[in-house]
Amino acid sequence: MTLFRATVLDTPDDPFAGGSLRADADAGLLVRDGLVVDRGGFAAMAARYPADEVVDLRDGVLLPGFVDTHVHFPQVRAIGGLGMPLLQWLERCALPEEARLADRTYAEAVAEEFVSGLVQAGTTSALVFGSHFAPAVDVLFAEAAGAGLRITAGLVVSDRLLREELLTTPQRAYDEGLALARRWHRVGRTRYAVTPRFSLSCGDGLLDACRSLQADVDGAWFTSHVNENAQEIATVARLFDGCGYVDTYDRHGLVGRRSVLAHNVHPTDAELRCLAERGAGVAHCPTSNAALGSGLFPLRRHLACGVRVALGSDVGAGTGFSLFKEGLQAYFVQQLLGDEGVPLSAAHLLHLATSAGAEVLGLGDEVGDLGTGRRFDAVLVRPATGSTLDVALRHAADDEQALAKVFALGSTADVAAVWVDGRPLLTRGPDGAPSGTTGDRSGRVAVPG
Ligand SMILES: [Zn+2]
Numbered sequence: 012m013t014l015f016r017a018t019v020l021d022t023p024d025d026p027f028a029g030g031s032l033r034a035d036a037d038a039g040l041l042v043r044d045g046l047v048v049d050r051g052g053f054a055a056m057a058a059r060y061p062a063d064e065v066v067d068l069r070d071g072v073l074l075p076g077f078v079d080t081h082v083h084f085p086q087v088r089a090i091g092g093l094g095m096p097l098l099q100w101l102e103r104c105a106l107p108e109e110a111r112l113a114d115r116t117y118a119e120a121v122a123e124e125f126v127s128g129l130v131q132a133g134t135t136s137a138l139v140f141g142s143h144f145a146p147a148v149d150v151l152f153a154e155a156a157g158a159g160l161r162i163t164a165g166l167v168v169s170d171r172l173l174r175e176e177l178l179t180t181p182q183r184a185y186d187e188g189l190a191l192a193r194r195w196h197r198v199g200r201t202r203y204a205v206t207p208r209f210s211l212s213c214g215d216g217l218l219d220a221c222r223s224l225q226a227d228v229d230g231a232w233f234t235s236h237v238n239e240n241a242q243e244i245a246t247v248a249r250l251f252d253g254c255g256y257v258d259t260y261d262r263h264g265l266v267g268r269r270s271v272l273a274h275n276v277h278p279t280d281a282e283l284r285c286l287a288e289r290g291a292g293v294a295h296c297p298t299s300n301a302a303l304g305s306g307l308f309p310l311r312r313h314l315a316c317g318v319r320v321a322l323g324s325d326v327g328a329g330t331g332f333s334l335f336k337e338g339l340q341a342y343f344v345q346q347l348l349g350d351e352g353v354p355l356s357a358a359h360l361l362h363l364a365t366s367a368g369a370e371v372l373g374l375g376d377e378v379g380d381l382g383t384g385r386r387f388d389a390v391l392v393r394p395a396t397g398s399t400l401d402v403a404l405r406h407a408a409d410d411e412q413a414l415a416k417v418f419a420l421g422s423t424a425d426v427a428a429v430w431v432d433g434r435p436l437l438t439r440g441p442d443g444a445p446s447g448t449t450g451d452r453s454g455r456v457a458v459p460g
Contacts, residue, residue: 013433014060015040016053017068017391020414021075021380022362027314032358033380034410037069042387045432050383070441071393071427072404072417074361075380076135077334078368081234081273081294081323083140084151084164085109085118087125089327097240097303100328108327109143110176118147122154130158130436132332133390133426138234138271138294138323138372139164140206143177145187152195159431161388163232163372165204166191168221169212181220188221192228200431204232209239210247210259218263225265232269232373234294235260238282239274240305257282266291271371273323274299275313276306283316292319292371295363297340299325307344310353321368334364335421342418357414386432392417393427396441400425 019038024030039056041049041063049056057065085108092104112118129137139155141148141164148166155162168184169177179187188205196203205225207213213221225231238244238256251259257278260266268290275286275293286293295308313320322337323329330336338360345352353359369379378388394400400420407413417425429437 012041012043012048012060012063014056014063014065015042015068015073015387016065017071017073019073019381020361020410021382022358022366023380023382025366026356026358026362030358032361032411032414036410040381040387042433045386045434047381047383047385047387050381068391068428071391072413073381074133074390074392075365076378076388076390076429076431077133077364078321078372078374078379079129079134079137079324079332079334080271080292080321080368080371081140081296082129082137082326082329082332084125085112085121085142085147086327087121087128090329090331092327093302095303097243097305097328100303105327106174106177110174112142112147113144113176115146115150118142118144118150119154122147122150125151126154126158126160128326128332129160130429131426132334132423133429134160134332134334135388135390135429135431135436136161136369136372136374136378137163138204138232140234141165141167143167143169143179145191148191149194152191152201156199156201159200159434159436161200161374161378161431163202163204165206165232165234167206167208168217169208170214170217172212173208179217181216184217185220185224188224189227192224192231196228196231202230202232203228204234205265206233207235209236209243210251210256211243215263218260218265222263222265230269232271233260233265233267234271234273235265237272237275238277239300240303241277244277255279255282257285261285261289269373273325274305276300276308278309278312280312280316283312283318287317290319292321294323294325294371295320295341296323296325296329297337297344298330299328301340301344302330303328307348308341309348309351310341310345311348311351314353319367319371320363321371322363331423333421333423335418338364338418357411357418360418361414387430388432389430390426391428392421392425393441394421394425398425
């Protein structure tokens with residue numbers, strides 16, 4: 012067993028429901044087989060477990076691993092395509108790149124870059140939009156499983172209005188999805204998600220096939236896009252004879268507890284009520300919504316209706332993998348909404364980036380905070396000495412203020428170590444180079460053999 016010693020910040024109690032930040036300046040977390048089996052003040056824990064190895068992380072701040080509820084595997088090289096609204100951006104930036112994943116060798120290179128991007132950002136769990144090509148989805152699952160990430164993903168399907176090579180048929184979508192699910196669903200930390208791209212590119216027959224697949228794969232997830240952009244919404248309404256966007260999925264039985272819909276920037280009240288009744292989650296993607304000019308996310312209306320919300324990076328329309336940036340942008344948007352916005356504290360941002368995501372992905376009993384009984388999925392934030400974040404943290408008045416500074420100034424460069432199930436996925440020395448952080452009880456740092 013290992014005793015992790017650290018300043019630990021997490022949000023086991025939902026700040027939107029009256030909870031507040033849990034901050035332990037010198038905590039001890041006892042981890043056995045990847046599970047936090049006991050937690051308390053370090054001195055008491057060290058006395059209780061004198062024989063266990065101590066990993067001293069007091070040179071940083073330990074947070075739960077981040078949960079990204081909406082991110083696109085094939086778009087890592089498309090990040091930074093600025094200056095276009097959604098449908099133009101898809102046509103010019105995203106879809107040409109997605110078409111290249113027909114080549115398995117190309118897909119392998121992108122999968123490596125994508126998984127590495129998640130790990131470096133401290134993302135330990137993610138709901139991933141896969142590729143339109145089944146072999147590329149296999150490649151993604153293999154890469155993510157090899158790295159040790161907690162990934163839910165699937166084959167993206169469309170049967171109209173996109174470039175020809177990205178289209179499929181209902182039967183092929185079902186068959187290829189089932190084959191992928193048989194290989195990867197509930198294997199280790201991976202799960203399968205039925206993934207129609209969006210109603211705009213999916214006819215009723217294909218959405219029916221998606222429903223059949225979800226019904227035939229026990230515990231499979233459903234994810235797609237909804238209500239992102241005004242022109243997109245108008246086109247969907249025209250294609251479905253005036254049907255509401257959420258209803259295009261709901262009438263096929265796709266909206267439920269294991270559903271996550273991305274964006275939802277422009278929902279009607281009826282749609283919010285439907286999402287709440289079904290227990291579906293919404294992935295709020297703040298930098299993407301800003302970069303594409305999609306709109307300001309109505310968080311207050313979601314919360315008022317009881318819709319569950321978490322964060323998504325939406326790479327590559329989003330501007331990177333870091334959930335620090337998504338949290339900060341979420342905060343900006345609510346400020347800009349004035350009276351219609353929700354004033355967000357640092358604890359809200361941490362909750363949205365960790366425990367809310369875990370809950371939306373049905374992982375709330377396993378991850379999302381660092382309490383006893385949770386898997387040890389964690390991120391060590393340790394800025395470079397003398398960096399602005401380092402200065403800010405040294406002068407923070409309290410833990411909530413320190414956390415606010417982490418969200419204001421933090422980036423992937425400040426992520427010094429990442430664990431999933433107690434296993435290190437990334438460790439960086441103070442100079443940014445990979446190294447170990449195993450130390451003895453005195454806090455001495457040694458590189459493990
Ligand atoms: Zn997306």
